[in-house]
Amino acid sequence: xALAQETKRITAQFEYTDEDVNTGVQxxxxxxxxxxxxDGTSMSQIPTYVTGVPNGTEKGLYLAVxxxxxxxxxxxxxLNGDTTFNLTYSKVAIPKELMTAKTAQELFAxxxxxxxxFLKTHHEEHFEAHTQRRQTISTPDGFADEHLFRLGFTFSxxxxxxxxxxxTLIRWTKGFDIPDAIGKDVCALLQDEIxxxxxxxxxxxxxxxxxxxxxxxSYTSPGNTSTLLGAIFGTGTNGAYVExxxxxxxxVEGQYDKSTGNMVINTEWGSFDNQLNVLPNTSYDxxxxxxxxxxxxxMFEKRVSGMxxxxxxxxxxxxxxxxxxxxxxxxxxxxxxxxxSTTTIGGDSTIMRQWGLDSSIMSIAxxxxxPEFSTxxxxxxxxxxxxxxxxxxAQAFKNVAYAVGRRAARLSAVAIGAIVLQSxxxxxxxxxxxxxxxxxxxxxxxxxxxxxxxxxxxxxxGIGSEGTKRIRIGIAKDGSGVGAALIALVAAGMEKHNTxxxxxxxxxxxxxxxxxxxxxxxxxxxxxx
Ligand code: BGC
Numbered sequence: 001x002a003l004a005q006e007t008k009r010i011t012a013q014f015e016y017t018d019e020d021v022n023t024g025v026q027x028x029x030x031x032x033x034x035x036x037x038x039d040g041t042s043m044s045q046i047p048t049y050v051t052g053v054p055n056g057t058e059k060g061l062y063l064a065v066x067x068x069x070x071x072x073x074x075x076x077x078x079l080n081g082d083t084t085f086n087l088t089y090s091k092v093a094i095p096k097e098l099m100t101a102k103t104a105q106e107l108f109a110x111x112x113x114x115x116x117x118f119l120k121t122h123h124e125e126h127f128e129a130h131t132q133r134r135q136t137i138s139t140p141d142g143f144a145d146e147h148l149f150r151l152g153f154t155f156s157x158x159x160x161x162x163x164x165x166x167x168t169l170i171r172w173t174k175g176f177d178i179p180d181a182i183g184k185d186v187c188a189l190l191q192d193e194i195x196x197x198x199x200x201x202x203x204x205x206x207x208x209x210x211x212x213x214x215x216x217x218s219y220t221s222p223g224n225t226s227t228l229l230g231a232i233f234g235t236g237t238n239g240a241y242v243e244x245x246x247x248x249x250x251x252v253e254g255q256y257d258k259s260t261g262n263m264v265i266n267t268e269w270g271s272f273d274n275q276l277n278v279l280p281n282t283s284y285d286x287x288x289x290x291x292x293x294x295x296x297x298x299m300f301e302k303r304v305s306g307m308x309x310x311x312x313x314x315x316x317x318x319x320x321x322x323x324x325x326x327x328x329x330x331x332x333x334x335x336x337x338x339x340x341s342t343t344t345i346g347g348d349s350t351i352m353r354q355w356g357l358d359s360s361i362m363s364i365a366x367x368x369x370x371p372e373f374s375t376x377x378x379x380x381x382x383x384x385x386x387x388x389x390x391x392x393x394a395q396a397f398k399n400v401a402y403a404v405g406r407r408a409a410r411l412s413a414v415a416i417g418a419i420v421l422q423s424x425x426x427x428x429x430x431x432x433x434x435x436x437x438x439x440x441x442x443x444x445x446x447x448x449x450x451x452x453x454x455x456x457x458x459x460x461x462g463i464g465s466e467g468t469k470r471i472r473i474g475i476a477k478d479g480s481g482v483g484a485a486l487i488a489l490v491a492a493g494m495e496k497h498n499t500x501x502x503x504x505x506x507x508x509x510x511x512x513x514x515x516x517x518x519x520x521x522x523x524x525x526x527x528x529x
Contacts, residue, residue: 011399021414028415032422036250046266048161051260056220063076065115066481069236085485099175100176100177104181107181112193150488153165153206155186165491166187170182173294187206204491210238216478216482231437241267243263274299288312313404316400317351329386331343343386343393371391413455414456417460434470436473437475
């Protein structure tokens, strides 16, 4: 009983009421607009130079790479032009030591090497054809412009963009820390390493994963509605949305297509309210921040994203373990345990270690509604080496995880709701859906995460339950691959306008024909390697 009561007391600290949601939305709108006015604000509101979203008819073969979390992905994407695509990818874990390498060059050399391996494995003919061309044909410009593949580079960290394939790193997030890279153009860093390996690849577009998600969702989403927002709720969290150029009051340097009147903005909402004007702040949030590599930064992300939720739950559990007045994962004797055993925390359990609790167990806890919590108890054993937990223990763990997860979902609704209000679409006089593409482990695997978002959206003034019915949140998988390919396509179009010389275009035609001839005729399947 004492355990249940204490759990209730602690979980109440994670309640985020309808009133809190509304206060959050107002502050989010304020900080969004502040970020559109000047640089150096907590939400960076980065102009991306992407001025339109696709409609599903785009075609071509592109390469995309994705650096943004624990893995590096390389893919080639064939856009079929009928809202479908074929994707081939390979994935490799980023060695931990490279996440905190001494120089940026070490990390980028590794990335270029992976691109080489991918091309050799999956596009050998193009690779060889390219090498042969180099030996047989010459152009007035030499071979500098002969790039068989346009590559979209999904780089999911805050970057100050100066053009569609130019941008300097503002800061690392999600556990990366290579100070040497700050302020450098990440496209140039990758292109340099690609050149060293003589690969037939040009880094054509720099893409945040949220922008990729927005583009991918817009390409594949049903009907004619174009997508308003692409958002990630995974290791990190962030959103990119379509903003009217007239609302962007800070200067946007460099060239972009002005005809649409719109530009995609990468909000970098992970840093919403770093100053803690309105964000909830329990003692567990304070401790997590203090122990992180970037105290005071990414304060919204630290309450919402997968990298941090498990750690918040762990800090609560450790606090409860230390409390002599309750017995969590501790039995006086076997008669107190419904499995007639006594609970043991293994000496090698990671529960006492920072980052020792992976957020994925929260999804298991939320999904396990059996009377005995047998799946959850099994996972407590296999993941955390907590043996023979009682059902009261499992219930307490489940309640803590739920409270932290629910607060995260309701905070996510603050970001989504504010962007819907900012767009003005709810008063456009139609009943068209307002389309939102999302990706990431939380929205994909955490049970009812999207339902909890919807519930909180309906409590927002100016949206309500009628407005919420129009908000369609759909998963956009592989956004960072397909979306990056789509932006590389836009960038290639922009290049064509800027290039003269029929030599080059003849070579391009030749290349296109060869590439298209080499693509096997397949349906809209996805090849995962
Ligand atoms: C980064 C964003 C990214 C998000 C999701 C955050 O930590 O700052 O750029 O979009 O994670 O991957």
